[in-house]
Amino acid sequence: MTDSPQQPALAAPRTEVYAEKDQLVTVVAERLLAVLVDAARHQGDAHAVLTGGSAGVAVLAKVADLLAQPGTETPPWHKVHFWWGDERLLPSDDPERNAQQAHEALLDVLIEQHGLPESNVHQMPVSEDAADPEIGAEIYATELQAHAEENGRSGLALPRFDVLLLGVGPDGHVASLFPGKASLHVTEKTTTSEDESPKPPLQRITLTFPAIQTAERVWMVVSGADKAEAAAKALAPGTEVTEIPAVEARGARETIWHLDHAAASKLS
Numbered sequence: 704m705t706d707s708p709q710q711p712a713l714a715a716p717r718t719e720v721y722a723e724k725d726q727l728v729t730v731v732a733e734r735l736l737a738v739l740v741d742a743a744r745h746q747g748d749a750h751a752v753l754t755g756g757s758a759g760v761a762v763l764a765k766v767a768d769l770l771a772q773p774g775t776e777t778p779p780w781h782k783v784h785f786w787w788g789d790e791r792l793l794p795s796d797d798p799e800r801n802a803q804q805a806h807e808a809l810l811d812v813l814i815e816q817h818g819l820p821e822s823n824v825h826q827m828p829v830s831e832d833a834a835d836p837e838i839g840a841e842i843y844a845t846e847l848q849a850h851a852e853e854n855g856r857s858g859l860a861l862p863r864f865d866v867l868l869l870g871v872g873p874d875g876h877v878a879s880l881f882p883g884k885a886s887l888h889v890t891e892k893t894t895t896s897e898d899e900s901p902k903p904p905l906q907r908i909t910l911t912f913p914a915i916q917t918a919e920r921v922w923m924v925v926s927g928a929d930k931a932e933a934a935a936k937a938l939a940p941g942t943e944v945t946e947i948p949a950v951e952a953r954g955a956r957e958t959i960w961h962l963d964h965a966a967a968s969k970l971s
């Protein structure tokens with residue numbers, strides 16, 4: 704019998720608890736800038752995966768605030784690429800799209816005032832471009848493949864994700880990977896689709912867990928008492944992914960749960 708190749712272990716989660724959401728968001732925004740600066744300097748380019756959701760969009764708005772402050776060190780924006788962990792399949796002008804919210808919070812400023820090329824903003828498809836979410840997932844997989852580099856860990860065709868942000872829903876979902884869904888178990892692909900999301904809208908596109916787990920750093924941003932039970936279960940030993948998908952959100956080098964007091968209130 705031949706041994707199967709050993710995959711290097713993923714980073715165990717570490718928790719950091721902040722008194723208020725604003726503190727959490729400020730720390731993550733500062734760290735995000737620092738990672739982008741470092742990756743652009745040492746790797747030649749930088750790749751960040753964005754999340755939708757309240758805390759994730761607040762981080763982007765905070766980055767915009769930091770840019771307006773004198774002395775903030777910033778990356779050469781033409782070397783930075785933005786990707787998404789998931790998207791709600793909606794018309795391009797729908798304000799509920801994760802990408803639309805990211806544009807309003809930060810990306811429009813980066814494009815208009817800081818030289819971020821629009822071609823570095825890799826949005827997931829909109830409903831005008833994808834008749835259904837599976838087609839959208841395939842289109843995005845092709846876009847990821849076009850920027851892929853050798854990925855010894857997974858063999859998946861992906862860019863090197865320097866940092867990947869994730870919000871967590873009160874039901875424990877991350878990206879558009881929801882409890883009990885078949886998408887939780889997709890292993891051969893970088894992207895997949897959801898047709899019956901328990902949270903509106905029904906149709907979504909998402910990275911798979913094997914794709915998420917290639918990221919160097921996975922940073923959870925979790926705020927509010929409605930997330931406390933999901934966070935506690937995700938960080939407790941033995942919780943199944945089918946119950947709380949966030950248990951599988953781990954990075955290759957670093958997994959940090961940034962929580963405010965309310966979200967951390969049920970941690971043991």
Ligand SMILES: O=C1O[C@H](COP(=O)(O)O)[C@@H](O)[C@H](O)[C@H]1O
Pocket residue numbers: 754755756757758759789790791801869870871872873876877878879902
């Ligand atoms: O629908 C989504 O929800 C999650 C969590 O959002 P939150 O507002 O409860 O923090 C988000 O991470 C995901 O990207 C989004 O599509």
